[in-house]
Amino acid sequence: MDNKKFIPPDWAFEFHGHRCPFMPIGYRMGKLALEYLGIEREKDHGFFVFPELGEGHPQTCMMDGIQIATGATYGKVLIAKTFYGKLAATFYHQKKGAVRYSLRPEFVDAMGNFEFFAYRKKGIEPSEIPAAVVDEIINWVYQQTNELMFKVEPKPDFQYTPPKGSFNRTKCSLCGEYVFERYVRMKDGKPVCIPCSGYEKK
Amino acid sequence: MDNKKFIPPDWAFEFHGHRCPFMPIGYRMGKLALEYLGIEREKDHGFFVFPELGEGHPQTCMMDGIQIATGATYGKVLIAKTFYGKLAATFYHQKKGAVRYSLRPEFVDAMGNFEFFAYRKKGIEPSEIPAAVVDEIINWVYQQTNELMFKVEPKPDFQYTPPKGSFNRTKCSLCGEYVFERYVRMKDGKPVCIPCSGYEKK
Numbered sequence: 146m147d148n149k150k151f152i153p154p155d156w157a158f159e160f161h162g163h164r165c166p167f168m169p170i171g172y173r174m175g176k177l178a179l180e181y182l183g184i185e186r187e188k189d190h191g192f193f194v195f196p197e198l199g200e201g202h203p204q205t206c207m208m209d210g211i212q213i214a215t216g217a218t219y220g221k222v223l224i225a226k227t228f229y230g231k232l233a234a235t236f237y238h239q240k241k242g243a244v245r246y247s248l249r250p251e252f253v254d255a256m257g258n259f260e261f262f263a264y265r266k267k268g269i270e271p272s273e274i275p276a277a278v279v280d281e282i283i284n285w286v287y288q289q290t291n292e293l294m295f296k297v298e299p300k301p302d303f304q305y306t307p308p309k310g311s312f313n314r315t316k317c318s319l320c321g322e323y324v325f326e327r328y329v330r331m332k333d334g335k336p337v338c339i340p341c342s343g344y345e346k347k
Numbered sequence: 348m349d350n351k352k353f354i355p356p357d358w359a360f361e362f363h364g365h366r367c368p369f370m371p372i373g374y375r376m377g378k379l380a381l382e383y384l385g386i387e388r389e390k391d392h393g394f395f396v397f398p399e400l401g402e403g404h405p406q407t408c409m410m411d412g413i414q415i416a417t418g419a420t421y422g423k424v425l426i427a428k429t430f431y432g433k434l435a436a437t438f439y440h441q442k443k444g445a446v447r448y449s450l451r452p453e454f455v456d457a458m459g460n461f462e463f464f465a466y467r468k469k470g471i472e473p474s475e476i477p478a479a480v481v482d483e484i485i486n487w488v489y490q491q492t493n494e495l496m497f498k499v500e501p502k503p504d505f506q507y508t509p510p511k512g513s514f515n516r517t518k519c520s521l522c523g524e525y526v527f528e529r530y531v532r533m534k535d536g537k538p539v540c541i542p543c544s545g546y547e548k549k
């Protein structure tokens with residue numbers, strides 16, 4: 146089995162900030178999804194990822210691997226969590242359709258036995274865990290088959306339409322800073338930004 | 348003026364997917380914020396960025412530069428938009444406090460005159476714009492002073508407490524996939540994931 150193409154480049158670890166097994170798992174998931182949909186890494190704004198992760202739980206690092214592999218980055222507004230707390234993501238291309246990848250529970254269970262998690266559960270940050278302990282689990286992940294790691298589900302009915310963009314902007318009449326039009330609010334007959342408006346966000 | 352340290356590494360452009368002026372602007376903003384707060388690039392989970400950008404408007408690419416410079420990545424759940432539609436971000440470290448950087452309107456106006464935006468407003472994606480046009484605006488950005496680009500505001504009262512994390516997870520009794528505890532719902536007396544529950548998300 147040739148898993149070399151699923152090993153993230155060095156700069157991927159530099160971007161992520163530490164070595165852990167989840168960034169590489171997300172990287173592999175992203176690579177496989179591109180392959181499945183028959184597309185290249187996204188340069189601009191035509192491909193979207195909806196990870197089912199949330200907050201207040203571990204293993205979100207997968208999403209950095211997904212950003213790195215697919216080019217569906219947060220800065221390009223191409224990745225958005227669903228807050229379901231699940232180890233899965235749906236990948237959607239406007240012309241090629243959608244596919245969902247999830248981690249198999251058996252794989253998650255097997256991974257849970259590694260010493261890496263004993264450290265994490267004690268609250269020790271990934272960059273502080275001994276390198277040998279981190280490498281043990283990362284190397285094990287590299288050796289697993291795609292079939293053992295991932296459940297793959299085509300999502301033929303999945304649809305997503307990104308919000309229509311506009312370059313229009315207005316200066317807030319109170320703070321003088323620019324605001325993009327869709328976020329401008331009116332107060333005392335003048336355009337203001339949301340913080341100056343004092344209005345609730347929605 | 349030595350602006351070399353504000354030029355993103357090659358891998359930053361590879362991560363981002365295209366060359367544009369906004370990724371480098373966010374990179375510089377992030378570098379300056381780290382310097383201001385006296386901290387290093389974040390390896391793990393102790394530093395947070397709240398960009399005031401939203402969706403359906405341009406120039407969000409700044410956030411990729413911020414992720415790259417600071418290590419406050421989406422995958423580590425360290426960056427979260429406020430959806431104000433403003434070209435600004437607040438940087439917060441639990442021990443060092445907070446600072447807000449925003450783009451000065453005069454800088455945004457000056458930048459708007461470049462041919463790059465004529466292409467963007469016609470709907471041409473950054474990777475399709477002639478390299479000379481892209482390089483013109485990027486090089487101009489590199490030559491500007493920090494003072495001309497950014498307004499800097501200390502935010503001594505800014506507070507943020509990340510949600511308490513838990514490793515606990517449960518299998519959804521319907522789909523069999525793992526769900527982190529805070530997202531588990533109950534249906535017919537059994538634990539289920541949000542999609543299987545049929546309940547609305549909030």
